Amino acid sequence: MSVLPMTAPAASRxxxxxxxxxxxxxxxxxxxxxxxVIIVAVQVQVVGRYLFNDTPTWAEGLALQLVLYVTALGVAVGVRDAGHIGLESLAALLPEAWRLKLELLIHALVGVFGGLMTWSGWTWTRLKWDELDPMLGVPVGLDYLALVIAGVLIVLFSMEHMVALIRREEVVPSWN
Structure with missing residues (x-):
């Protein structure tokens, strides 16, 4: 949430x-x-283990894989909806011109972080693509692809916030 005075959410147009x-x-x-799907996979794993004494290996592997993607997507959505850590208490004490600069800097740094996530995630995705996950039989690089997706989204969402700040508009959370 920005501490700058905002107009109505005209940015949605x-x-x-x-x-x-x-x-x-x-x-x-x-x-x-x-x-x-994680809940279902864990339930399949529990039922398999305790009722049939046979745990399906894919259930744990799938749950672990999906946790990576849920976390990555949640982080990206948190950036767009301004759920990340900011310096709002410090910004509130500054004059308005400095507040704008500080908030732009914060979003730029978050965008740089997203860019680094994308770059390092892509590097690891390529390096690990030829290895197969023994539990799922899919490339291990899929684990790191979650970083690439989240990083790209974080860069896009950070740029959106910077443009909105410059235009003095509000970024409306995605669940509205």
């Missing part, structure tokens, strides 16, 4: 903001769907 809102909402819905 801007095509880039609508794109980011759509990406955020899709990410949130995908994360919720993956949480449901």
């Amino acid at each position: 801007h095509p880039y903001t609508r794109l980011c809102a759509w990406l955020s909402k899709i990410s949130l819905m995908a994360a919720v769907g993956m949480l449901v």
